[in-house]
Amino acid sequence: MKQIKAALFDFDGVLANTEPLYDQYWDEAGIRYHTGIPHFAAVIKGTTMSNILKKYFSDRTEEERQQIQAESEAFESHMPFPPVPGSIEFVRMLKENGVQVGLVTSSENKKMKRAFKEMNLEGLFDTFVSENRITKGKPDPMCYLLAAEDLKRNPEDCIVFEDSFAGITAATRAGMRVIGLSTTNPEETLKDKVYKVIPNLQNCTFDDYLSWQK
Known part of the structure; x- marks a missing residue:
C-alpha cells in the first residue's frame, strides 16, 4: 500500500x-512609513520580515529599518x-x-x-x-x-x-x-x-x- x-x-x-490583525497593522504601517503602496498588507502577505525590509525599505537608514522591525515585533508580542x-x-x-x-x-x-x-x-x-x-x-x-x-x-x-x-x-x-x-x-x-x-x-x-x- x-x-x-x-x-x-x-x-x-x-x-x-x-490575517485581519496583520491587515490592519501593516496597512496603517504602510502609510506611517510612507511606502506609497496602497493596501501594503496585501502586497507583503506571506513573506518574511527580512524580505520585507530588504525589498521595501532598502532605501531607509539602518536605524529606520531597526525601528520598523522593533515595532512589528512589539505588535506580535501581544497579538492574540x-x-x-x-x-x-x-x-x-x-x-x-x-x-x-x-x-x-x-x-x-x-x-x-x-x-x-x-x-x-x-x-x-x-x-x-x-x-x-x-x-x-x-x-x-x-x-x-x-x-x-x-x-x-x-x-x-x-x-x-x-x-x-x-x-x-x-x-x-x-x-x-x-x-x-x-x-x-x-x-x-x-x-x-x-x-x-x-x-x-x-x-x-x-x-x-x-x-x-x-
Whole structure:
C-alpha cells in the first residue's frame, strides 16, 4: 500500500485567524512609513520580515529599518491567536491516523514560541520550519523543501495547506499539491492556483484527506 502523503501547514490564515490583525497593522504601517503602496498588507502577505525590509525599505537608514522591525515585533508580542475553525482538530486527527505533519511559516521563533504555548501546539508537529531556518522566504520554495527533507519525504509526497499567494507559489514551486483555504483571499482568486479550495478545515474528515491524495 502506498504511503500516505505528509501534511504541511502554514500558520497565519491556516491555523490561526491572524490575517485581519496583520491587515490592519501593516496597512496603517504602510502609510506611517510612507511606502506609497496602497493596501501594503496585501502586497507583503506571506513573506518574511527580512524580505520585507530588504525589498521595501532598502532605501531607509539602518536605524529606520531597526525601528520598523522593533515595532512589528512589539505588535506580535501581544497579538492574540484565534484559531481558524477546525484547523487544530484536523491536524490532531491526521496525527492520530499516523500522518506526518509539519508547520511551515514565515514568522519568527519568538512569536511562534508564544503561539505554541497559547494554542497548546507543543509536540504536535513532526517538523517546524520558520524564518529562523531559511535564507529565502516565500514565494521561494526553500521552506517547504526543507520540511520535506526533515520528514525524509519527496516533495510530491506532501500536501500543503496555504492561504496566501506567496505560500501557494512556494509550495507549487516545491512540487507539492496545495489545498487552498479561502480564509484570506476569495475562492475565485485561488481556484486556478491550487488542487482544491476549501473555506477552512472545519468538518473535514480523514476520508477527505485521503481523497486529496488521488
